[in-house]
Amino acid sequence: MNTVRTKIANRALNAGDRLPSVRRFASTMGVSPSTVVEAYDRLEAEGIIRARRGSGFYVTGADLPPMALTEMGPVRERDVDPFWVSRQSLDADPSALKPGCGWLPADWMPNAALRKGLRALGRADNTLLSDYGSTRGSLALRRLLLGRLAEEGITATADQIMLTGSGTQAIDLICRLLLRPGDTVLVDDPCYFNFQTLLRAHQVRIVGIPFTPTGPDASAFEQALIEQNPRIYITNSALHNPTGASLSPQTAYRVLSAAAAHRLTIVEDDIFADFEPALSPRLAILDGLDRVIRIGSFSKTLSASVRCGYIAARPDWIEGLVDLQIATNFGGPSPIASELVASVLAGGTYRKHMDEIRQRLARARKEAIARLEPLGLVPWTIPRGGFYLWCRLPVGYDSTLIARRCMEENVILAPGNVFSVSQSAASFIRFNVAQLNDERVFSVLKRAMKTAERSRSAGL
């Protein structure tokens, strides 16, 4: 394979050239014909050569530049903006450490159940394997979700739920249904950075509401409703990203009352629900899916590779959202993916798996706090679940600078300001306690803190 690749690389073989016959090439190389056949087959599978029936193998001309032969790394020089953490961590090379990323390590996920589900899909009928599926997505999965809503006290009907390609896509569809360019949208400050990138794509005005350990600052929220006339409010009520805080009953009541008074629609992103030790207050539960839209996904607890999210909302909104999903994505999420998710959720091992994950995260959180505090990184609040820890830096330290410094040593952090509409979180860093199991994170972080210390003194 390498010989052929080299020949192509240095133009000894060009697009359309015929490769030597298996027998001739075998004797030239002094290997068995079967070895050559295997090499040719693999090269064909890579698209580098192509067989023409009865006339041997030809060079396709796909003389891929080196970058194509390995994954492309992230662009290090990118601005530290709301895209930064995603781009750096999604395209990070395998050796990178990612205490800033927003997911669990692969070996924490229910892989055995996923494998079982995939093997079962290998026996599924042709329709499931190759058709588009229904517009609302897998009936089995929607039934499970209706059951979970019912457990929370939300009695929704089947026409109030639809599956999407991801939680993010769910919010995107809702924005398409409810927003027009120039509208105003409220988010928490800080909030999940991708809410900002998504809303910018919709060309709307983003207003941040200061976030407290019990949810958004209710007075600021009420004030914003009066002064800004927002169309929607997007939030995580449980295990808020990035702070890990959860909504208190009193804040929930004040926020929902104010929203009702100003006819504001709320999008409640419930993606971290399964990490909660016990159900905390939800706007969707108080409201019963009238003005609150519930969205969720399985990326954090089940698999991010199996892309699937959902929307629970008023039936008339779901009808419009289904049309929008057809218009912009045709059909719902992959039926294979949805059935896989349904099989894992219904499989019986999922609840036990999540019990273990919650315990494991509780331990990891304790350890993380013990390791970070000596470095001067103090938790803003102690989350009751999930994997985030929102830590404050010593006065005068700039987390963006620290993140850039760590990036140079292939450690990806999530600096505060990528989460802040007002850019007021420079002295915070979001850590993922499940991604701190490598000593190198702390040594690199320590060095970066020293750099920050120096630049701080210089700044003083």
Added chain:
Amino acid sequence: MNTVRTKIANRALNAGDRLPSVRRFASTMGVSPSTVVEAYDRLEAEGIIRARRGSGFYVTGADLPPMALTEMGPVRERDVDPFWVSRQSLDADPSALKPGCGWLPADWMPNAALRKGLRALGRADNTLLSDYGSTRGSLALRRLLLGRLAEEGITATADQIMLTGSGTQAIDLICRLLLRPGDTVLVDDPCYFNFQTLLRAHQVRIVGIPFTPTGPDASAFEQALIEQNPRIYITNSALHNPTGASLSPQTAYRVLSAAAAHRLTIVEDDIFADFEPALSPRLAILDGLDRVIRIGSFSKTLSASVRCGYIAARPDWIEGLVDLQIATNFGGPSPIASELVASVLAGGTYRKHMDEIRQRLARARKEAIARLEPLGLVPWTIPRGGFYLWCRLPVGYDSTLIARRCMEENVILAPGNVFSVSQSAASFIRFNVAQLNDERVFSVLKRAMKTAERSRSAGL
């Protein structure tokens, strides 16, 4: 299971109620405990009851209305608009016949290869099973696509290609990158109905270019560039949807020259490429991916359940599109789905499968023509591949009326005007020759034609 369901339905059991113990219920029902255990497990899997460790089974309160226990059918009363065919055929009940739908029957698809690929995924590593994957999507699949482009004579580099959740999503991302509300977009008239729904979601002005058997009317296209100042043109060059026509070299040259003169961007949707007996002219090939963006998907030839599409374009555009995909969908398509597609494409059986499909479609096309012409349905052109046949009705017949009439008998047609921006295709119907294998289609169609004949005479 039915006993429990009934008790819940008529409120004998309510949310939170504890179910009888397995032993007691078994004796009451006179069945074995194992039968009850199995029934409880299934009901739990459906979300109707939920086990609490050590304390038995409880009713979740998800007393689903009947509609939730079976799939919801399409809304028959919907307008016959560009959403009509999708909504009716995606949500059709299994007994429906779908000569109007845009895909092959499930048993025509490479299901054996898909099953093999799924079993192989059952042995994949944890990272592939549960991580998000890279922003551009599976490297293996992008390599295969670069190889195919190279075969066509397009030497693209790895930074010019990205995977998406579907072909439609690919076009949607491009619209997000290049369009703003109020912009003008050119499409063919007739064109794939979903181009219209997608463009409406982007709030742009849609201008149709009359379509001829050799592609868009070049003079009308040139005229539109001068008078309408469009931002982009979206088209199928090969096996055009709905007509099945393919672009001629002369039209390709004139269209691309005019586009270059007016700095117009072209989106070439190549979704039917693998149905071609031989490669026909492509704008992306002439242009070399400068102002032409190539998009494609595997839904028509490999699986629509495995959602995956791609974009090949200028590197700077891909960079912007990757950001937009993160903002609106987070990450690319499912890594599992992409690897599955790659494994089928590279598997060696795919090319043979497509050879057979092409032959099978050629036979089906002949038979369809022979069966439709006696009914007065005459092909506008004879496609060189694919499954579409664009047929003209006798003068004065209204295809919308015929489609509604057939719908009453659960036969879903694709009436001409859902494809026509100018609403000038009322006398056409798009047939899928692979979906005509049931006698009932023709008997129902014949009756509907009679109705149309009567209303025509009435109209005259």
